[in-house]
Each structure stands twice: as structure tokens, then as C-alpha cells.
Amino acid sequence: xxxxxxxxxxxxxxxxxxxxxxxxxxxxxxxxxxxxxxxxxxxxxxxxxxxxxxxxxxxxxxxxxxxxxxxxxxxxxxxxxxxxxxxxxxxxxxxxxxxxxxxxxxxxxxxxxxxxxxxxxxxxxxxxxxxxxxxxxxxxxxxxxxxxxxxx
Amino acid sequence: xxxxxxxxxxxxxxxxxxxxxxxxxxxxxxxxxxxxxxxxxxxxxxxxxxxxxxxxxxxxxxxxxxxxxxxxxxxxxxxxxxxxxxxxxxxxxxxxxxxxxxxxxxxxxxxxxxxxxxxxxxxxxxxxxxxxxxxxxxxxxxxxxxxxxxxxxxxxxxxxxxxxxxxxxxxxxxxxxxxxxxxxxxxxxxxxxxxxxxxxxxxxxxxxxxxxxxxxxxxxxxxxxxxxxxxxxxxxxxxxxxxxxxxxxxxxxxxxxxxxxxxxxxxxxxxxxxxxxxxxxxxxxxxxxxxxxxxxxxxxxxxxxxxxxxxxxxxxxxxxxxxxxxxxxxxxxxxxxxxxxxxxxxxxxxxxxxxxxxxxxxxxxxxxxxxxxxxxxxxxxxxxxxxxxxxxxxxxxxxxxxxxxxxxxxxxxxxxxxxxxxxxxxxxxxxxxxxxxxxxxxxxxxxxxxxxxxxxxxxxxxxxxxxxxxxxxxxxxxxxxxxxxxxxxxxxxxxxxxxxxxxxxxxxxxxxxxxxxxxxxxxxxxxxxxxxxxxxxxxxxxxxxxxxxxxxxxxxxxxxxxxxxxxxxxxxxxxxxxxxxxxxxxxxxxxxxxxxxxxxxxxxxxxxxxxxxxxxxxxxxxxxxxxxxxxxxxxxxx
Numbered sequence: 001x002x003x004x005x006x007x008x009x010x011x012x013x014x015x016x017x018x019x020x021x022x023x024x025x026x027x028x029x030x031x032x033x034x035x036x037x038x039x040x041x042x043x044x045x046x047x048x049x050x051x052x053x054x055x056x057x058x059x060x061x062x063x064x065x066x067x068x069x070x071x072x073x074x075x076x077x078x079x080x081x082x083x084x085x086x087x088x089x090x091x092x093x094x095x096x097x098x099x100x101x102x103x104x105x106x107x108x109x110x111x112x113x114x115x116x117x118x119x120x121x122x123x124x125x126x127x128x129x130x131x132x133x134x135x136x137x138x139x140x141x142x143x144x145x146x147x148x149x150x151x152x
Numbered sequence: 153x154x155x156x157x158x159x160x161x162x163x164x165x166x167x168x169x170x171x172x173x174x175x176x177x178x179x180x181x182x183x184x185x186x187x188x189x190x191x192x193x194x195x196x197x198x199x200x201x202x203x204x205x206x207x208x209x210x211x212x213x214x215x216x217x218x219x220x221x222x223x224x225x226x227x228x229x230x231x232x233x234x235x236x237x238x239x240x241x242x243x244x245x246x247x248x249x250x251x252x253x254x255x256x257x258x259x260x261x262x263x264x265x266x267x268x269x270x271x272x273x274x275x276x277x278x279x280x281x282x283x284x285x286x287x288x289x290x291x292x293x294x295x296x297x298x299x300x301x302x303x304x305x306x307x308x309x310x311x312x313x314x315x316x317x318x319x320x321x322x323x324x325x326x327x328x329x330x331x332x333x334x335x336x337x338x339x340x341x342x343x344x345x346x347x348x349x350x351x352x353x354x355x356x357x358x359x360x361x362x363x364x365x366x367x368x369x370x371x372x373x374x375x376x377x378x379x380x381x382x383x384x385x386x387x388x389x390x391x392x393x394x395x396x397x398x399x400x401x402x403x404x405x406x407x408x409x410x411x412x413x414x415x416x417x418x419x420x421x422x423x424x425x426x427x428x429x430x431x432x433x434x435x436x437x438x439x440x441x442x443x444x445x446x447x448x449x450x451x452x453x454x455x456x457x458x459x460x461x462x463x464x465x466x467x468x469x470x471x472x473x474x475x476x477x478x479x480x481x482x483x484x485x486x487x488x489x490x491x492x493x494x495x496x497x498x499x500x501x502x503x504x505x506x507x508x509x510x511x512x513x514x515x516x517x518x519x520x521x522x523x524x525x526x527x528x529x530x531x532x533x534x535x536x537x538x539x540x541x542x543x544x545x546x547x548x549x550x551x552x553x554x555x556x557x558x559x560x561x562x563x564x565x566x567x568x569x570x571x572x573x574x575x576x577x578x579x580x581x582x583x584x585x586x587x588x589x590x591x592x593x594x595x596x597x598x599x600x601x602x603x604x605x606x607x608x609x610x611x612x613x614x615x616x617x618x619x620x621x622x623x624x625x626x627x628x629x630x631x632x633x634x635x636x637x638x639x640x641x642x643x644x645x646x647x648x649x650x651x652x653x654x655x656x657x658x659x660x661x662x663x664x665x666x667x668x669x670x671x672x673x674x675x676x677x678x679x680x681x682x683x684x685x686x687x688x689x690x691x692x693x694x695x696x697x698x699x700x701x702x703x704x705x706x707x708x709x710x711x712x713x714x715x716x717x718x719x720x721x722x723x724x725x726x727x728x729x730x731x732x733x734x735x736x737x738x739x740x741x742x743x744x745x746x747x748x749x750x751x752x753x754x755x756x757x758x759x760x761x762x763x764x765x766x767x768x769x770x771x772x773x774x775x776x777x778x779x780x781x782x783x784x785x786x787x788x789x790x
Binding site: 009031035068069090 | 493495496501504505508509512516519520523533534535536537538540541544545548549552663664665667723724725726741743744746747748749750752753754
């Protein structure tokens with residue numbers, strides 16, 4: 001091969017390799033990206049059956065029930081408009097409490113209960129994922145409006 | 153009183169930095185050699201002022217001066233002295249001050265060695281560093297000032313985030329920042345070379361030691377951060393692909409590419425404009441990382457506070473600095489033409505592939521980090537991109553890079569061809585594959601294909617790196633420091649890959665509820681919960697459990713994981729119990745009291761996890777060894 005041909009081979013090889021890498025990375029992206037839903041969108045049936053997603057909301061006070069001596073917990077999560085029941089087996093993060101925000105990965109079972117595979121740790125009690133705080137604010141506003149509307 | 157003086161000193165530093173930029177850049181443009189002493193003086197004065205400002209803030213922390221807002225927010229009278237000093241960089245404002253201080257120290261280091269550079273080139277380098285300093289000082293003083301008083305003063309402080317109350321806080325941020333900020337020196341050299349319109353490539357040799365030094369610090373900093381996350385976040389992971397981790401990882405990947413392309417530019421005068429572009433890229437990615445983290449557009453473990461004003465400032469700074477550098481590049485880079493060619497199987501080709509693959513890896517990480525932001529902006533929904541994407545996608549460019557690595561450093565420069573026989577390489581590859589199969593089957597019984605690929609690659613790299621030293625030793629030849637360093641760094645890569653592969657494929661993890669006296673079997677080890685007691689520390693109380701780990705009849709570790717409640721912030725923290733050995737970690741973290749006298753525990757067995765951090769440190773060590781090479785120790789001739 002002449003040096004020119006060699007260089008062309010090199011360039012073609014590089015372009016092909018980069019294209020392949022891009023394609024594989026995009027596929028990994030499509031298959032592994034997870035969407036965030038709040039309870040209202042879950043209630044509206046926006047989640048496809050069997051889809052894994054990330055659920056965010058407030059842990060409703062008084063709903064946290066533990067089966068004594070095991071790691072099974074159940075609780076409800078709200079965005080002040082709708083609630084979703086959640087089951088989880090495992091160690092809960094340090095900052096998990098009733099009345100505070102939480103985010104969990106998992107999927108819905110046939111009865112519409114969210115089976116969490118992972119409850120995400122917050123690292124600071126002041127910290128709130130922006131998506132969560134947004135949907136909570138919207139929910140609060142809607143709840144306040146509804147309350148105002150019911151009192152003539 | 154002192155704090156006002158510190159504040160004043162920082163304002164002065166801003167003006168001095170502006171002077172440094174002006175005298176350096178304008179002076180060089182006007183060929184004014186007589187301005188050089190002014191540049192040198194402003195560097196020194198700026199550094200002293202910055203150090204003084206930092207000292208006054210440390211003083212405020214030490215003396216519990218809660219009339220200073222920053223101290224009141226991030227310290228407390230109950231906080232032990234050690235953490236009070238380190239709390240300086242425990243949050244946004246102080247960490248910026250650390251940034252500025254480290255930049256000043258790097259600048260002083262450049263100043264100390266500037267006699268090796270042509271005077272006007274040195275003036276330009278210091279001038280560009282002055283500009284960067286102006287930007288960061290302005291940012292700190294206008295949007296994130298740690299010197300502001302609180303009226304009325306707080307009675308006591310709000311305390312340092314308990315996660316940060318750890319030894320690693322004292323070392324991780326300064327070392328990481330030293331690496332990060334060091335790329336500004338590389339950037340300044342690149343800008344100076346472009347400003348001068350140089351057609352040669354001597355700047356590559358001047359730039360190399362600074363780049364390698366920053367890269368070594370960055371490697372150590374990232375490794376320390378990963379180790380900290382492992383034992384302190386409490387859940388036993390070493391890398392989470394969190395936006396802030398990515399923010400430090402992207403400059404590292406680009407910096408690694410830069411080190412390799414600098415080798416080509418220095419040795420052969422090729423890839424000149426590409427090297428300059430990488431130098432601009434590595435620093436730009438450090439800045440983009442800062443922007444992503446500090447502006448609050450991406451939320452992560454590390455984000456301190458969201459403040460739109462900060463975001464806009466950094467964005468503007470980013471546009472000016474990176475945009476300016478790229479414009480300069482577009483203007484001057486056409487001057488840099490390389491005449492020489494190289495063959496297909498030459499060292500140059502392999503290093504080119506190294507660069508392409510590392511840049512692709514950077515783009516993979518950048519894409520995943522920015523995707524949530526882009527989706528949000530385009531109203532495509534809120535999405536989260538985590539390890540399931542990053543893990544496989546990152547491997548796409550890295551696996552071929554590791555394969556080529558083992559061949560590449562045997563390739564000759566220019567004409568191509570291998571310096572070792574292909575039979576020798578075949579033997580090494582065969583041994584690597586057989587050995588990895590043997591280790592995995594005998595030691596771990598792993599069936600995952602990637603485990604075999606990863607460990608075979610790791611052994612391939614280590615084996616192939618060792619060929620040259622063994623040959624040199626046999627023939628009684630001395631290897632130059634640059635070759636020794638390169639070999640050591642690549643062995644570090646191999647050890648890292650081996651550790652990461654085994655941790656990913658052969659770790660065992662289980663969450664269990666345990667009562668006193670109960671045993672659980674995990675990975676051939678028996679974990680027995682033998683009870684616990686209440687504990688009290690200087691600013692917390694909590695519960696400590698005792699877990700005895702045994703193998704057969706032999707006790708191998710007695711672990712004492714803790715659950716702590718810090719009084720001031722009323723926050724709960726998990727302190728893991730870790731039984732470390734060279735070949736595995738036994739990890740126990742306490743969950744919570746689940747009633748009925750039982751506690752939930754997370755038990756883990758992680759093989760070779762120490763190799764991950766050890767590998768990174770050895771890479772850094774390799775970099776430092778190359779600095780001992782003859783070529784850098786001679787003064788540079790212009």
C-alpha cells in the first residue's frame with residue numbers, strides 16, 4: 001500500500017469504529033434510561049405495563065408498616081393529588097422518613113402496587129430532586145384550589 | 153476584624169490578578185521585556201493575598217466566629233477542631249476559595265520555573281493564568297462570598313454535613329482540585345503557543361510535565377473520592393456515575409488522551425493542533441463540570457446549592473474563556489501543519505487510536521450526564537441516566553482501547569512494525585487468557601462472559617507491559633525514566649481493570665434481618681451477629697453492632713458497623729464495618745432496628761476491590777516517575 005492508501009485505510013477504520021461506538025452507546029442509552037413519574041401520572045395510566053420507572057413523592061404519614069423482624073416495608077407515596085402504594089424489601093436509606101420526599105426505582109405489579117427494587121438515598125435532608133419538588137408544588141397548588149372550591 | 157481584612161485582601165487579589173493578566177498579555181504583545189518583573193511581582197502578591205484571605209477564614213472557623221455567615225452555616229461549636237479547619241472547603245463558597253488558592257499556587261510554581269521558558273512565552277502563560285484567576289475571583293466576590301457577616305450573629309452554627317465529618321474531607325478536595333486546576337496551566341501553555349503563532353512544537357515539551365503532574369493529582373483525587381464514597385456513603389459502591397463524579401472523570405479522560413498525544417507531538421512533531429485542542433478541551437471540561445455542579449442544573453450528591461445567578465455567571469465565563477480559546481485556535485491552528493507521515497502499524501497510529509477511543513469515552517460520559525438536562529429542556533419528560541447506561545456504553549470504547557494498549561507500546565515510531573516478535577505477544581495473550589480462566593473458575597466460579605474478557609485484558613496489559621523491562625534487565629540495559637513510568641502506569645491500568653472486573657462480576661451482596669446470635673452464609677464466609685451497644689461520640693450518639701466473620705472454624709474479622717445520629721442536624725449516618733485484605737473486603741452496614749429485636753444489615757463480599765484504588769494510585773505514580781526523565785530536567789531552549 002502507498003502511504004496515501006494507508007492513511008485512507010486508517011481514516012476509514014477510525015470513522016467506522018466511531019460510528020459503531022456511537023451506535024452501541026445510543027442503544028445502551030435507549031435500553032437503560034429510566035423515566036420519572038409522579039403519582040398523578042401513574043394514576044392517569046401513563047406507565048406502560050411492565051415498564052421500569054422512577055417514582056417520586058412524599059411518604060404519607062402513618063402509612064409506613066413494617067413486618068416485625070423482617071425487612072418488608074409498605075408505605076404510600078403522594079404528590080397531594082394521588083397516592084401510590086409501595087412495597088419494598090431491603091435496607092432503607094438513612095434519610096427515609098414519613099412526611100419527607102423519596103425517590104424509588106421499580107415497577108407496578110398487576111394490582112397497581114409499586115414494587116420498589118431500590119429506594120434512593122438522599123444525602124442531605126434539605127436536598128430534594130428538582131422533578132420531585134416541582135410535582136409536589138403543583139400538587140399542593142391543586143389541592144389548595146380544590147379545598148378553596150369546596151368551601152363556597 | 154480579621155475577616156474584613158481577609159475580604160479586603162481578596163478584593164485586592166482581584167486587582168492584582170487583573171494586573172498580572174494585563175502586564176503578561178499586553179506586555180508580551182508589545183514585546184515589553186521590561187514589564188516582566190511586574191508580572192512576576194503580581195503573581196507573588198496575588199498568591200500571598202489569597203493565602204492570607206484563606207487563613208483569616210480558617211481562623212474564623214477555629215475560633216467559632218458565628219458572626220461570619222459561612223462559618224455559621226457550616227460549623228458548630230461541638231465540631232472537633234480537625235473538621236473545623238477542613239470545613240473551610242466543605243461547601244460552595246469555601247471550595248471556590250480553595251480553587252483560587254490552588255490556582256495561585258500553580259501560578260507560583262510556573263513562575264518558579266519560568267527561567268526555562270522564553271521570557272515572552274512565560275509572560276503569556278502567566279497572563280492567561282491571571283485571566284482565569286480574575287474570572288474566579290469575580291465569581292467568588294460577586295455571587296459566592298464566604299466573608300460576609302451575619303447580622304445578628306448566630307448563637308451557634310448549623311454544623312457541617314455529617315457525611316463530610318471524615319478524614320477524607322481534609323485530603324480529597326485539595327488533591328482533586330490540584331488536579332483539576334492544574335489543567336489551567338496546560339490550557340495557559342496552549343493559549344500562549346497559539347498567541348505566539350508558533351509553528352514548531354517545542355511547547356509540547358514545556359507543557360508535558362505540567363500536564364502529567366495535574367493528571368497524576370487528578371487520578372489520586374478521583375481514587376480518594378471513590379474510596380471515601382465506598383466507606384462513608386455506607387452502601388459499598390465505589391463509583392455511582394453521579395454528575396459530579398462524571399465532572400471530574402471527563403477532564404481525566406481527556407487529560408489521559410492529552411498525555412498520549414503530547415508524547416507524539418513532543419517526539420515527532422505530529423498532532424500539533426489536535427494536542428492544543430485537547431489541552432483546551434481538558435480545561436473546558438473542568439469548567440463545564442464546575443458549571444454543572446455549582447449552578448444546580450444537575451442535581452447530585454455534591455451539589456451544594458442552586459442559585460441561578462451563579463449559573464449565569466459561570467455560563468458567561470465559560471463562553472468567554474472557552475469561546476475565546478476556540479476562536480484563537482481557529483485563527484492560529486492552520487499555521488500548525490505537520491509534514492511528516494507515519495505508517496499504519498506505527499506508535500503514532502496506536503496513540504491516535506488511544507486518543508479517539510478516549511475522546512469517544514468522554515463523549516459517552518458527557519452525553520449521559522447532559523441527557524437529563526436536554527430532555528428536560530426539550531420537554532421530553534424527566535429521565536434518569538444511571539449505571540445501566542454508563543457501564544455498558546463506557547465499555548464500548550474502552551475494551552478495544554485495552555486490547556490495543558498491549559500492542560501499542562511495542563510499536564516503533566514512524567516506520568512501524570513491532571519491537572517484539574508477534575510470537576512473544578501471542579504467548580503473553582495466551583497465558584493471560586488461560587490464567588484468567590483458571591483464576592475465575594478456581595477462585596470465584598464466575599460464569600459471566602465479561603468477567604473473563606475483563607480479567608484476560610487486565611492480565612494481557614500487565615504481561616505485555618512487563619516484556620520490555622524483563623528484556624532490558626536480561627541484557628543489562630538501563631531504561632529511561634519515561635519508559636519506567638509508562639510501564640508502571642500501564643501496570644496500574646491492568647490492576648485497576650482486574651479489580652473493577654472482579655468487583656463487578658464476583659461480588660456477593662445480601663440484605664438480611666438478623667437477631668443476636670444468628671449467622672448468615674455469604675461467599676464462603678459466615679457472618680454472625682453477636683449483639684450491640686449504645687455509643688456516644690463528641691457530637692453524636694448511636695448504636696454499634698458486632699459482627700464476627702469466620703471462614704470454616706477460623707475467625708477472619710470482627711466488624712463493628714455503626715448507626716449514628718448527629719445532634720445538631722438531627723441526621724442519621726451509617727458507618728460501615730469493613731474487614732479489608734489485599735484480595736477481598738468484607739463489608740457490613742447497619743440498616744435499622746426492624747423490631748422484634750432484629751436489625752437489618754447489608755452484607756457484602758467484594759473481591760479485589762482494593763485493586764481499584766491501588767491501580768489508580770499506581771497510574772499516578774507512573775506519571776510522576778516519567779517526570780524524572782532527563783528530557784524535562786534539562787533547561788528548554790527556545
